[in-house]
Each structure stands twice: as C-alpha cells, then as structure tokens.
Amino acid sequence: MKRIKILNLEIDNWSKKELLDNLKSGVIFTPNVDHIIKLQRDSEFVRAYSIGDYKVCDSQILMYASKFLGTPIKEKISGSDLLPAFCNYHRNNEDIKIFLLGAAQGIANNAQKKINHRIGRMIVVNSYSPPFGFEQDEAECQKIVDIINSSDATVLVIGLGAPKQEKWLYKYKDSLKYIKIFMALGATIDFEAGNVKRAPKWMSEIGLEWLFRLLCEPKRLWKRYLLDDIPFLFLILKQKLNLYINKDMKDNQTFLIDKY
Numbered sequence: 001m002k003r004i005k006i007l008n009l010e011i012d013n014w015s016k017k018e019l020l021d022n023l024k025s026g027v028i029f030t031p032n033v034d035h036i037i038k039l040q041r042d043s044e045f046v047r048a049y050s051i052g053d054y055k056v057c058d059s060q061i062l063m064y065a066s067k068f069l070g071t072p073i074k075e076k077i078s079g080s081d082l083l084p085a086f087c088n089y090h091r092n093n094e095d096i097k098i099f100l101l102g103a104a105q106g107i108a109n110n111a112q113k114k115i116n117h118r119i120g121r122m123i124v125v126n127s128y129s130p131p132f133g134f135e136q137d138e139a140e141c142q143k144i145v146d147i148i149n150s151s152d153a154t155v156l157v158i159g160l161g162a163p164k165q166e167k168w169l170y171k172y173k174d175s176l177k178y179i180k181i182f183m184a185l186g187a188t189i190d191f192e193a194g195n196v197k198r199a200p201k202w203m204s205e206i207g208l209e210w211l212f213r214l215l216c217e218p219k220r221l222w223k224r225y226l227l228d229d230i231p232f233l234f235l236i237l238k239q240k241l242n243l244y245i246n247k248d249m250k251d252n253q254t255f256l257i258d259k260y
C-alpha cells in the first residue's frame with residue numbers, strides 16, 4: 001500500500017531509500033502520535049498539514065498502530081534520522097544547499113558547523129534561531145523570509161516543534177521563492193547541535209523514545225506524553241472496530257471534528 005490511514009491522516013508508506021530517491025521538491029512532514037492527536041482538535045493545524053506532499057512515519061508507536069490495524073508501515077523515518085541521511089545522500093550534489101531555521105539562539109549555528117564538518121562541504125549555507133514568540137511578530141517573520149531568500153538555499157529545514165513549524169510553513173512557504181524542499185523536523189536541529197541528546201537506538205526501536213525524551217525534559221513534555229497523547233490508544237481501538245468517525249479534509253477547508 002502506498003498510503004496508510006491512521007485516524008484522519010494518510011501516511012506515506014515509503015522506505016527511507018525510496019523517499020531519498022524520489023525527493024526532488026515538496027513539503028515533508030514527519031507525523032508522530034502528538035501530531036495525530038493535535039490533528040483531532042486543531043483545525044488550523046489540519047489546514048497546515050494539507051500542504052504536506054510527503055508525510056512519513058516518525059514514530060515507533062505509529063508503526064505498532066499500523067500493524068495492529070492490519071496495514072503495516074514498512075519503515076520508520078524519523079526527522080532526526082532523515083536529516084543526516086539526506087545530507088549524506090546529497091554529499092556531492094551542489095544543488096542542495098540547506099537553511100536551518102529553529103532552536104534556541106546559537107544552536108542552529110552550532111548544528112550548521114557540525115553538519116558541514118561531517119559532510120565536508122558547506123551543505124548548510126546559513127541558519128537562524130528566531131527569538132521566542134517570533135511567530136506573532138509579522139516584521140520578524142518577514143525578516144526571516146528575507147534572510148532565507150537571500151541565502152542561496154534550496155532546502156529549508158524548519159525545527160520549531162508542531163504545530164508551529166507546519167503553521168509557519170503554511171503561511172510563508174510561497175514567499176520562499178528559491179526553496180524547493182521544505183522539511184519540518186522538530187527537535188532535529190537541537191540533536192544535530194548536540195544540545196539535546198537523542199534516545200539510545202534500542203529505546204527508539206522498541207517505541208520508548210518518548211520516555212527518554214520525557215526523562216530529559218520532564219517540565220516541557222509531561223503534559224504532551226502523559227496527558228494529551230494517551231487518548232491515541234483509545235482512538236486506534238475505535239478505528240480497529242470501525243467506530244472512528246473520519247474527518248475529511250475537503251478543499252483544505254471543511255472537515256468534521258471527531259469527538260472522543
């Protein structure tokens with residue numbers, strides 16, 4: 001199957017290799033449980049998600065859910081694995097020039113240096129970490145658009161967390177005239193800078209990456225993982241029993257919100 005439906009989202013069933021071989025232009029989102037929960041409640045997020053050309057599975061829990069539903073996704077492609085793989089794949093492709101947008105002051109710049117050192121060329125041409133609350137400030141957003149437009153970049157990696165990064169892209173994507181590939185990758189810039197530790201591989205592989213992240217940043221993440229995302233299990237059970245009422249994104253505008 002090319003696409004796997006989990007609740008109201010269709011996830012592309014690609015392997016990482018297939019994705020890298022096919023990816024010439026477009027918007028990539030990396031859905032996880034938290035995104036799917038937000039997609040049940042936040043109509044603006046649903047609208048922003050509709051510009052995603054590629055939606056690849058970021059989460060082992062979604063992998064389990066797809067298996068439970070009888071439509072397994074073939075490979076987990078988390079954002080934090082995708083960026084290093086993308087850079088390696090395009091190591092010698094001079095048309096690929098990346099701009100990093102996100103993380104706290106100075107962090108994106110550190111990530112830029114580390115990636116360029118590892119790849120052996122200036123694959124990341126520029127970076128910017130916007131100030132807290134920037135998305136409310138139109139002048140700051142326009143400034144970001146100008147910085148990106150004058151950077152020579154052809155790829156934008158945006159790491160502001162969901163739903164901020166998807167909503168920002170929805171609003172400003174068309175102003176970014178020279179960007180061909182847009183990737184919304186959450187905390188990946190932090191991981192690349194070495195500012196935040198990634199979960200050990202074994203934890204990600206069995207679906208415990210969330211627990212590792214929760215233990216690292218309990219204050220920020222407890223609500224997300226222990227409160228907001230728990231209904232996911234119940235909703236998947238509803239889907240399995242054909243009781244989940246589908247939201248349809250028609251013309252990016254009208255859809256019904258399923259109440260659970």
Ligand code: UDP
Nearest residue numbers: 102103104133159160161162185186187190
């Ligand atoms: N972030 C940011 N600006 C903001 C809010 C968040 O740069 O206004 C960054 C934050 O520093 C972190 C990332 O966005 O690097 C959020 O990561 P989160 O864990 O929420 O994303 P996930 O990987 O779970 O989607």
